[in-house]
Amino acid sequence: MSSLIPCSLTLIFLCFCFNLSNGATNPNLIYDSFLKCLSTNSTQPDPSLPNIIYGLNANSTAYTTVLQDYIKNRRFNTTSTPKPAIIITPKKESHVQATVLCAKKLGVQIKIRSGGHDYEGTSYVSSEKKFIVLDMFNLRAINVDIATETVVVQAGAQLGELYYRIWEKSKVHGFPAGVCPTVGVGGHLSGGGYGTMLRKYGLSVDHIIDARIVVADGNILDRKRMGEDFFWAIRGGGGASFGVVLSYTVKLVTVPVVNTVFRIMKTVEENATDLVYKWQTVIPNIDNDLFVRILLQPVTINNKKTVRASFIAHFLGDSVRLLALMNKNFPELGLRKEDCIEVSWIQSVLYWANFDLNTTKQEILLDRHSDNVNFLKRKSDYVQTPVSKPGLKFIFNKLVELGKVGLVFNSYGGRMSEVASDATPFPHRAGNLYKIQYSVNWNDEDPTLTKNYLNETRVLYKFMTNYVSKNPRGAFLNYRDLDIGVMTGTGNAGYKSGKVYGEKYFMGNFDRLVKVKSVVDPNNFFRNEQSIPILPKKSISKSRKVPT
DSSP: OOOOOOHHHHHHHHHOOOOOSSSTTOHHHHHHHHHHHHHHTOSSOOTTGGGTEEETTTTHHHHHHHHHHTOOOGGGSSTTSOOOSEEEOOSSHHHHHHHHHHHHHHTOEEEEESSSOOTTOTTTOOSSSSEEEEEOTTOOOEEEETTTTEEEEETTOBHHHHHHHHHHHOSSEEOOOOSOTTSBHHHHHHHOOOOTTHHHHOOGGGGEEEEEEEOTTSOEEOHHHHOHHHHHHTTTSOGGGTOEEEEEEEEOEEOOSOEEEEEEEEEGGGTHHHHHHHHHHHGGGSOTTEEEEEEEEEEEETTEEEEEEEEEEEESSOHHHHHHHHHHHOGGGOOOGGGOEEEOHHHHHHHHTTOOTTTOOGGGGGOTTOSOOOEEEEEEEEEOSOOOHHHHHHHHHHHHHHOSOEEEEEEOOGGGGTSOTTSSSOOOOTTOOEEEEEEEEEOOOOHHHHHHHHHHHHHHHHHGGGGSOOSSOOOOTTSOOGGGOOOOSSHHHHHHHHHHHHHHHHGGGHHHHHHHHHHHOTTOOSOOTTOOOOOOGGGOOSSOOOOO
16 A cells, blocks of 8 residues: 655645636646646656546547546536546555645545446536546455455445455355446445345445545545544545545455345236335345345336336345245245246346346456446435335326336345444434335436436425425435535535535434534535535534544
């Protein structure tokens, strides 16, 4: 690992003067100033620097390729989308340190991208005029140590790469994280992270045991140096509010040799309403080895519009035990032996990523562009009381009426009910039956269609108000949604606007996050449209000092 930038060089840097007060948004000026600044901050001559910085005008073809490579939502890949002045793609930790120091000196906002899956594009798009993107894709080393059951994974790695490297070393270890292989580790883990093992093992953040992060003064902190409050904050509070996460050290979990997956689809005419109602009451209390997601979609079958419910499952065990469990607790679903597919854990990853198990090799997980990139919108909710059968009928009718947007129900219970709501910044634990994701994808670039589909999600979200959590209505940070509030202003105004979305994401943990932020980044250098705000300086608590 790279050492800290020496104090003498930092002093040299501080004496290095720039004047960007006029023409500061000129991409060429920012490119030239950054390249000069990065060179000044290198501990020794670094011939790689010109190869890690891409300018909007300086090297436009390469710039466009790098920018678009990790845009995972086509809504933010249009000619009108704000573009960063430069993109920096660090190849070593010292590059990140120098970038942070240079951005501070030049007065430029940093957006930090690890995989590009932020649903609102906040890792590579900004409402501010001067911004750069720090793209972490070159920092993707993964060191798996089966003897200690730990992995050190850099922020630019993708989940698929992490899963593959674990599988290379062990067939009985895994990690509880998302089902999309191309999601970046940095954003996923710092926002909470979950997958099909959450009822057994909880969230991804529940298994983070150390981290390395670059803070606003350019120093690198690990868990010991940052202190427990700071370490708590970057395990679910969003790392980009506090610094640039370089890597996480995570603890592996054990998985059985034989896992079982299944998918059963039922329409409303095939008793889907009763099945979804029963799922709400059974699955949160069933064996922790079982996770069952429901996907609700408006479909047209035989010229008739209806709703189809897909029950998709991952069971940590064989089909014999699963069948016995389902026949006892949920016989109405009608699970049969022929519905069950016995797989290894790594094959379950492929199954949930919608790869064909008969033809797909595990190496597909190393393909950083294996997904299809669409226009999309996501929103989230939490359900704490089962929705009645009449309520479900109303919801299904609304889905048919709207015609495009779907719902995903992710079952909770199990380990999720055992971890305290303040153990990490992620608060949505006991008392929640399941999480809802509102989901709509489309391929047509027509702006009118985009407007209509976005409106569908908002109409459905408003319609669902009576069925979901309240005071505040909860939301999931990894399902970023700017509809629920954005940061406006600074000081008291910033805190008040941040509290609107902050309490939805973090509930009672919001103010603790604000206190940590106010100490570790008192000038609010690391900010985005939904970052953690700071308190006015006179209000910052002196009781929580985070060592730097």
